[in-house]
Amino acid sequence: MSEPEQGNGTPRSGVDDGAHRRLAPRPLHRPPVDPGQQAVFGRPQGVPGAFSPDRPNLNGHGPVQLAPPPPEALSTAFGRPRGDEGTRLQRPPVDLNGEPEVEPVFWEGKPAGDSWRDPGASAVIGPPAVTEQPDRGPQREPEPGPQLSVPELLFGRRVKPTALVLLMVAALLVGAGGGVVGWLLGRVGNPLTDGGVTLAEVKPGKERPVGSVAEIAQRVTPSVVSIEFKGASVAGVGSGVVIDGEGYVLTNDHVVAPAVQDTSAKLTVVFTDGKRAVAQVVGRDSKTDLAVIKVEVDNPTVLRFGDSDGLAVGDTVLAIGSPLSLSNTVTEGIVSALHRPVTAAGENGGPQVTYDAIQTDAAINPGNSGGALVDSSGALVGINSSIRTETGGSVGLGFAISGNYARKVSQALIRDGQVKHADMNVNVRSASAETAEGAQVQNVPEGGAADAAGIEEGDVITRVGDRMVRNAAELTVAVRDHEIGETVPVVLARQGRELTVQVTLRSD
Structure with a gap:
């Protein structure tokens, strides 16, 4: 029987030789050492080991300090026999003739076929550790057991109906008692509160006499519109006043000028009820900053002109428009001055704008342009046009084109599309x-x-x-x-x- 071999051709130690015995390992083979390498890497002459006592200053720590010799009693009990310095402490077993003894294996039977007993055997994957069940014939499906009732599910056992009723009554009493206690504690904790209080309410509506600001605003606001213009490079919001039932709207020329100069822009009139209508320019007067546009609407609310020459300094006036895109805004003030000449630069190098203005402290801001200035009777006495400011907002110096002159110009624009001065x-x-x-x-x-x-x-x-x-x-x-x-x-x-x-x- 040949011996199995490892990858390097050396027989494995401890392999069974067929007689249930272990074979001793082969003698150690030491190849000869190259003298040149030994001269480079070997120990110096006369140095038997790395820790020889004749090597002073080993690793820079001075002479090697050897341990003291063991006591005589320990050497006699555990040391080698005297004169036997070359024998190793772990000696292989020998028989009576001095030959190496081969230890018998510790198993009997067939070690070569038992992977659990032979350490040198290869791993073998065996069948699953499941024993075959005897055939017991066809099996019936298990019948479902009895289902648990609600009391058994809640309490783990059957409970009498009387006990359940008593338990529910007790739970309700505990809950009601807790609510009452909480309510009492809440009342005691904050004596200033009263859960039963009912605030009085005034049933009649507020009376608004004729001529009040609220009455005028309610009556005039539907005739003041927002004018939106939007194009490829321009967009903005102004105001306007419906002055005729055919849909004519009076506004400032600088409100419609951007839409006229940009052919892609569109003018849209927005009424207070949310209706929107596309507007067309009827005529413009850039010298007085007035313009008339027209929309197709049914039965619009028209604002009538008043006599602006009859105004006096101190009279109450209302400014209505869409300042900063806030439509239907109403502000109140007085007439601060009359016949105030106002001059401004024309649009895009056009002629200088000059008009006779009514000065007012009613708040006027960008977006109010073209809106209405009405008197205490709700009649149109001016067209809001500009402000004087150093901050960009209203500082109480607003100017409106006088209503009489605006009426004269708008009639000419509606009639001829232009006006001469x-x-x-x-x-x-x-x-x-x-x-x-x-x-x-x-x-x-x-x-x-x-x-x-x-x-x-x-x-x-x-x-x-x-x-x-x-x-x-x-x-x-x-x-x-x-x-x-x-x-x-x-x-x-x-x-x-x-x-x-x-x-x-x-x-x-």
């Missing part, structure tokens, strides 16, 4: 001197109304008709108060003398 055909600047204060003539175009009346360069105009002129803007609005072709007296100062000339106004 009376003009003296003269260029002036504001002047203030000891002798005169007014509009000083800078240039008199040849063939104009001023040239025909004999007005010369350097003259200071101080009055037009019945209206005093204190600056250049006031001269413009004073002239526009008259009709084209009308002859008006003009008072002027020339070389320290006051002169009155008759000027026949012409169209601008």
Whole structure:
């Protein structure tokens, strides 16, 4: 029988030789050492080991301190026999003849086929450790047992119905008692509360007399609309006033100007009830910042014009519009001043805007433009147009175009789509001197109304008709108060003398 071999060809030790005995391991084979390598890696001559006592300063710690010899009694009991220094402590067993003794295996039977007894045997996966069950024939399905009742499920056993009823009554009594105790403790904990209090309510509605701010706002607000314009590069919100049942809406020119200049923009009118309608521009007057648009609606609420010339400083007025996109906003104030000339730059390099304004301290903000300024009767007396501010918001200096002039311009725009203004055909600047204060003539175009009346360069105009002129803007609005072709007296100062000339106004 041949011996199994390992990967290096060496027979494995402890393999059965067939006679149930262990074989001794082969003798250790030491190959010869290369003298060159021994000279490099070997110990120096005369040094038998790494810890020889003749190697001073081993590892930098001085001479090796050897342990003292053991006591004589321990050496005699556990040491090697005297004179036998070469024998190892663990000696292999030998027989009586001195031959190495082979230990018999500790198992009997067939060690080669028993993987649990032979340490050198390979692992074998056996069948599962399940014994075969004897065939008992066909089995019946187990019948379901009796189901538990509710008392058995809750209490683990049967309970009499009387006991269940008593338990439920006891639980209700405990719950009711706990609620009563909690309610009493709550009342005692906060004596200031009273759960039974009922606050009184006034049944009749609040009376709003005719002429009150609430009554005027309720009546006027439906005729004031929001005007939205939105295009590829422009968007914004302004206000407007419905002035005719055919859907004509009066507003500021600077509200509709962005939508007119951008062909992609669309004007939309939004009423107080939420209805929306697309608007078309009827006419514009950029010199007075007024414009009229038209929407197709049925039976709109129309705001009637009042007499703005009948206003007095201190009269109550309401400003209605959509400031900062907040539609249907109503603010109250008074008339702060009348006939206040207002001048502003034109849109995109257009002509200068000049109009006769009503000054008010009613809050006016961006978005109010084109909205209504109404008096205490709810009549339209002005079109909110601009503010004077250093902060960008309302500081109580708002200006509205006078209602009488706005009515005149809007009628012309609805009738003709454009409007012409009376003009003296003269260029002036504001002047203030000891002798005169007014509009000083800078240039008199040849063939104009001023040239025909004999007005010369350097003259200071101080009055037009019945209206005093204190600056250049006031001269413009004073002239526009008259009709084209009308002859008006003009008072002027020339070389320290006051002169009155008759000027026949012409169209601008």
